Amino acid sequence: MALRPCKSCKNTVDTTAKICPNCGVKNPGLSAAQKVFRLLTVLLIIAVVVSMCSIASNEKPAEEAAKQVAPTTVVSPAYSITKDDFQKGRPRKVEVMLPKRLDEVDLVEVAKAIRANTKIQADRTFIGFRVEGQSESTYWANVSFDPYATTSLFGLSAKDYESLKALDLKAYPNRTGSWLRDGAFGHVMVLYKQNGKYLIDSIFPSGGKNTTKYVAQKLPDGGLRLDDPESDFNEHYVVDAKDNLQGWGENGVYMTLPPFQPES
Structure with missing residues (x-):
């Protein structure tokens, strides 16, 4: 005790x-x-x-949940190689067609995959990209490896393209047609009639706009010729019977744009 x-x-x-x-x-x-x-x-x-x-x-619930979680699959953007040329002592040159515009990160990833998926041992590689449906015949973008990747964009970026696709053209009730120029200074061209005169508004992704007045002339085939009276260049536009917009110069047609209808 x-x-x-x-x-x-x-x-x-x-x-x-x-x-x-x-x-x-x-x-x-x-x-x-x-x-x-x-x-x-x-x-x-x-x-x-x-x-x-x-x-x-x-x-047990945690184990069951882990079993039900599907594995993450990384899918590379689609592309097709249209040309692949290599000569010893010279850079490898590849031309690629894309179904749509990519942001810079995805573009570089595609370029790396193309560079790696070959038996060709090239010190330098040049890859030129085009996009299906683009109006310009030149490359939309390119990626060069020498040895590190360098990206150059020559056409509309994916972001700017989506911005132009979302344009609201309801402000143009007398619109005759609209077309997309998807080059380096890409914009949408809107042809409309105001007070008996034809005008074209060039609308840019930033929201900026340029307006040009044209003298119109009906053509025998049903087309419409548009001349800028203030231009010193011997150039003019023609809206053909299929509503394509053609750019004409001294050497003939230098540009043909199909009709473009924004999604909004």
């Missing part, structure tokens, strides 16, 4: 006594610190038991 002073009256009592026989205080042999320690011990045991039960109950 262990003895110690009562926490209240200081008379010697058994540490297991429930009541002090002298002063009547409860648990006379148990100090406040010991009571707190016992309480914390009980709470800790309860917390450990609850935690173990929770982990056990969550393990």
Whole structure:
């Protein structure tokens, strides 16, 4: 039997006594610190038991969820190689057709894949890209490796192209036609009639706009010739019977743009 002073009256009592026989205080042999320690011990045991039960109950759902998660598949943008030329001692030259415009990150990834997917050992590689449906005959963009990748964009970026596709042309109720020039300074050309005169608004991705007045002349085949009276160049436009816009110069047709209808 262990003895110690009562926490209240200081008379010697058994540490297991429930009541002090002298002063009547409860648990006379148990100090406040010991009571707190016992309480914390009980709470800790309860917390450990609850935690173990929770982990056990969550393990199976977590395993099932992991099984149901589909693996992530990285899909490279589509492309087709239309020309691949290499002569020893000279750069490898590749021409590629894309189904749509890509941002710079995806463009470089495609170029890296083309460069790697060959048995040709070239120190330098030049890859020219065109986009299906583009009006310009030149490359839309190119990527050169010498040995690191350098990107050059010659036509409308993917972002600017989407911006022009979303144009709202409801402000042109007398619109005769609209066409997209997708070169380096790409824009949408809108032909309309105002106060008996023909005008073309050139609308750029930034929202900027240029307006040019034209003198119109009906052609025998049903087309429409448009001359800029203030231009010093011997050039003019023709809207043909199929609503294509042709650019004419001294050497004949230098540009043909099909009709363009924004999505909005």
